[in-house]
Amino acid sequence: MIGGRVLDASAVMAFCTGSSIYARALVWTAAEEGIILVLPSTAVAAAWTQLPENDHPVLEVLLQLPITIVDDLTSTRARAVGRLGGATLDAHALVCAHERGWPLVSDDPTRYTKAHTDGIEIDELP
Numbered sequence: 851m852i853g854g855r856v857l858d859a860s861a862v863m864a865f866c867t868g869s870s871i872y873a874r875a876l877v878w879t880a881a882e883e884g885i886i887l888v889l890p891s892t893a894v895a896a897a898w899t900q901l902p903e904n905d906h907p908v909l910e911v912l913l914q915l916p917i918t919i920v921d922d923l924t925s926t927r928a929r930a931v932g933r934l935g936g937a938t939l940d941a942h943a944l945v946c947a948h949e950r951g952w953p954l955v956s957d958d959p960t961r962y963t964k965a966h967t968d969g970i971e972i973d974e975l976p
Contacts, residue, residue, distance in 0.1 A: 853952065854886030858943040859893035860957040861975060866901055866908040870957060870975045880917050888950065890942040891922045921946045934966055944970060
């Protein structure tokens with residue numbers, strides 16, 4: 851069975867800025883070991899907006915890795931995210947993790963304490 855991780859916007863930004871050694875190690879280990887990384891499209895959009903322009907090329911590298919899958923906010927996905935409620939950015943990441951049964955990686959797991967997180971493992975970036 852192929853395993854993977856879902857990266858929320860904070861994890862994507864931590865990788866791109868280099869603010870977390872764990873985020874960098876996670877991505878490069880995933881690339882070496884063939885572990886799939888799912889990036890919700892809402893997380894990509896948030897990272898693009900919040901990252902300094904000089905970090906955009908790093909985000910482009912992450913998006914082009916063969917192990918990276920961007921989970922688009924299609925009309926079907928939007929309904930699932932909407933049913934979960936809460937902030938769209940958080941709900942999209944949770945839906946991705948729940949659907950795949952994979953851990954959600956975040957530098958701020960407390961943002962998910964009020965959301966429906968039953969059965970979702972949340973890995974905190976140190």
